[in-house]
Amino acid sequence: MSEGRGALPWESDTHEQPVETRDNDGAGGISESSAHEWALLKGRIHRRLLEKLNLATLEKTDRATVVEAIRRVVHELLSSEKVPLNFDEREDLVTQILDEIFGLGPLEPLMKDPEVSDILVNTWNQVFIERHGKIEETDIQFQDERHLLQVIDRIVSAVGRRIDDSSPMVDARLPDGSRVNAIIRPLAIDGAHLSIRKFKRDAFSGEDLVELDTMTNPMLQLLSGIVKARINVLISGGTGSGKTTLLNALSAYIPASERIVTIEDSAELQLRQPHVVRLETRTPNIEGEGAVPSRALVINALRMRPDRIIVGEVRGAEAVDMLQAMNTGHDGSLTTLHANSPRDALARLETMVSMANLNLPERAIRHQVASAIQVVIQVARLSDGTRKIAQISEITGMEGDVITMQEIFTFERTGIGEEGKVVGQFLATGIRPKFTDRLLAYGVGLPATLFDNVADNRGRR
Numbered sequence: 001m002s003e004g005r006g007a008l009p010w011e012s013d014t015h016e017q018p019v020e021t022r023d024n025d026g027a028g029g030i031s032e033s034s035a036h037e038w039a040l041l042k043g044r045i046h047r048r049l050l051e052k053l054n055l056a057t058l059e060k061t062d063r064a065t066v067v068e069a070i071r072r073v074v075h076e077l078l079s080s081e082k083v084p085l086n087f088d089e090r091e092d093l094v095t096q097i098l099d100e101i102f103g104l105g106p107l108e109p110l111m112k113d114p115e116v117s118d119i120l121v122n123t124w125n126q127v128f129i130e131r132h133g134k135i136e137e138t139d140i141q142f143q144d145e146r147h148l149l150q151v152i153d154r155i156v157s158a159v160g161r162r163i164d165d166s167s168p169m170v171d172a173r174l175p176d177g178s179r180v181n182a183i184i185r186p187l188a189i190d191g192a193h194l195s196i197r198k199f200k201r202d203a204f205s206g207e208d209l210v211e212l213d214t215m216t217n218p219m220l221q222l223l224s225g226i227v228k229a230r231i232n233v234l235i236s237g238g239t240g241s242g243k244t245t246l247l248n249a250l251s252a253y254i255p256a257s258e259r260i261v262t263i264e265d266s267a268e269l270q271l272r273q274p275h276v277v278r279l280e281t282r283t284p285n286i287e288g289e290g291a292v293p294s295r296a297l298v299i300n301a302l303r304m305r306p307d308r309i310i311v312g313e314v315r316g317a318e319a320v321d322m323l324q325a326m327n328t329g330h331d332g333s334l335t336t337l338h339a340n341s342p343r344d345a346l347a348r349l350e351t352m353v354s355m356a357n358l359n360l361p362e363r364a365i366r367h368q369v370a371s372a373i374q375v376v377i378q379v380a381r382l383s384d385g386t387r388k389i390a391q392i393s394e395i396t397g398m399e400g401d402v403i404t405m406q407e408i409f410t411f412e413r414t415g416i417g418e419e420g421k422v423v424g425q426f427l428a429t430g431i432r433p434k435f436t437d438r439l440l441a442y443g444v445g446l447p448a449t450l451f452d453n454v455a456d457n458r459g460r461r
């Protein structure tokens, strides 16, 4: 078989034997040999399709017409093969071939599955996904490393980037908003890796988070009031604990009249307000040039007359400018930070400020932190994969050299139930926050009982 182009990804075998029997739909979970036969058939049909249809000339035709043409030809080709496929199987084959031509090949069903949030390809023969907060292995495979590289190449070239020996890693965003990272040999020792964090179309709302038992209704009432009253909030938690999700949910309580500027390393937030400016940092290119760090964007944002600044995640020197902004009238700021407790979060902020090398005395930095941030929300991913608001803490000031805080709500773990489920309850500590006056000034009235440490508040949803 001599052709003017390279073999198709799944063609490791060039024998042209018609497939006589198949015992499954080829969509996974099938026996090794029939999976192999299916791959051969798919490869053969795909190749013959390309011989018949010149896809390049079809490029200007609209997608629906091309898809229809491909579907027709594949059905024709299948009738000329002596393959007993029923209609569903034929359609499966059409879909898989279309996925290879236009989509991400074997990953396409995962891209379309709304329950899958992350796709992690650990070399061509091992694909993990995250679903409902848990990582699981799939039986999806690429034909070989070359096949995976083709898909990676398609992704990065579609966004005007390239990946090869001289530039073996790429970070990019797909047209649908999903984030993609690819890293290949020689940097990835065992072969190409691809990580996709899918863009979530239907972000969780505050009510969803109550439904998911991430917090109680009284906690949501409090948090939405805090946002409306322009109280500066820091959301703290580990990786994947739900910080961005909570930030996004809380952002919905910002009044529509406000001008919001968001600054993110990779745009994830989905604000529904009409007046939003979205800024995204840029990493340096392979020559180490062209970087635009968060700090530069925070400084720029301040010149854009924002009512609110939302920094997706503070990681470094931008903390200085953010705190300064919070302390000089830009209140109502929201941000997240990677830390294991509210106290740890404040310590990290201090470290970040000192990283900016302004030679400020430690005490001055601490003072700046204490006066800028009023509320720390600690989120946690528990052993059963659920996310909880572990603490809502108020910063009340300083005593000597120590920042003083008080807990308003906490989650108290009482044990482990069936199937490893974490059992526990949310508790109001009984402390009325100092910022209640401010809530009132913004017209946020909360029932006085909301803060009561009574049985009624325990585990209430």
Ligand SMILES: Nc1ncnc2c1ncn2[C@@H]1O[C@H](COP(=O)(O)OP(=O)(O)O)[C@@H](O)[C@H]1O
Pocket (backbone or CB within 6 Å): 117, 132, 133, 209, 212, 214, 237, 238, 239, 240, 241, 242, 243, 244, 245, 246, 386, 387, 388
């Ligand atoms: N309260 C929640 N309940 C269930 N899943 C959640 C919750 N919050 C977030 N997730 C899921 O956890 C993953 C990580 O969430 P994300 O907000 O990006 O975490 P972080 O910003 O802390 O790294 C996402 O897939 C998200 O859908």
Ligand SMILES: [Mg+2]
Pocket (backbone or CB within 6 Å): 243, 244, 245, 313, 336
């Ligand atoms: Mg995040």
